[in-house]
Amino acid sequence: MPIVLPHDASADGHLVDGVIGYLTLTTGLAFVAVLLFLLIAIVFHRERAGRTRAHHTHGNRPRDRALTFAVALVMFIAIDLTLAARAAGELSGRFWRYPDADPNALRVEVTARQWSLTFRTAGPDGRFGTSDDVVTLNELNVPVGRPIYFKLRSRDVVHGFYLPNFRTKIDAIPGSTTRLWVQAQEPGRFEIACAQHCGVSHYKMRGLLVARPEAEYRDWLARAETDSRLRTEAADPATREASGAWDWETGR
Ligand SMILES: [Cu+2]
Incomplete structure (x- = not known):
């Protein structure tokens, strides 16, 4: 993983590192996708031969808004909800399972x-x-x-x-x-x-x-x-x- 974290000496630290890694990867990919999208839009809609000025839109037509909403929804489900479900499972299954009954603790x-x-x-x-x-x-x-x-x-x-x-x-x-x-x-x-x-x-x-x-x-x-x-x-x-x-x- 490209992030430098302190050495993990624990039984469960890898679960936290997994969440950090997942979040870094998914948001990193989303960032790159947005940059690529912007780059493509700039190149293809620029002012050029046969077009007196760059083509642009305010993106406020109903179709544009619906598309923006759909993309945001997919991102929210794919990144945030997936992460929340995963973290909730690890919290209840591990981190919040206190060893009250463990005589060895x-x-x-x-x-x-x-x-x-x-x-x-x-x-x-x-x-x-x-x-x-x-x-x-x-x-x-x-x-x-x-x-x-x-x-x-x-x-x-x-x-x-x-x-x-x-x-x-x-x-x-x-x-x-x-x-x-x-x-x-x-x-x-x-x-x-x-x-x-x-x-x-x-x-x-x-x-x-x-x-x-x-x-x-x-x-x-x-x-x-x-x-x-x-x-x-x-x-x-x-x-x-x-x-x-x-x-x-x-x-x-
Ligand atoms: Cu203090």
Whole structure:
């Protein structure tokens, strides 16, 4: 594809790329067709021998209008409706099919604030807001090949949680809980960017998603769970309040 997009490291990013490619191709072809049509009209209706001036029409006869309408309708059905149907199928069949019932999914609470991201995963007890939570700032470690299920809240203003290498984003909105899920297909270090202008330091509000093979992730998790710094952060009530543990199900 001629467009240069960030590397796709996700299980479903190709669906988004497919939509972008389809739209680029179809609108590109339509653009070329219109240009050709204009070029032909200019050449064939120009002023030339036997014609004192260029032939032109305002295109406002009923027949012209009907033809214009028909062409526009065909374009609308061929490009927009086809695309809408395709995107709707992918949204309901994949992107909006949240792994609520999947015990294998890694659940992550994201708390956004000016200007950082706090990530919290439940520890071995499987509950959020307890002393075995793993809390990290601006860096999230995840396993490859498992659904990563994010729920997001904001402490102050609207922030955008954007994963360019996963072709997806969602806003973190004060007063409500939003959600998003992705799956990494390969290990790597991928940027997380705030995609809403959220204040003077918006430009440096960014995080890192580190995808590790399952075994390596488990090693990391075992270290993190015994890391005194992380444990203190998770256990300290003030930090817990600041880093925003909430009930996973209700988002409160
Ligand atoms: Cu932000």
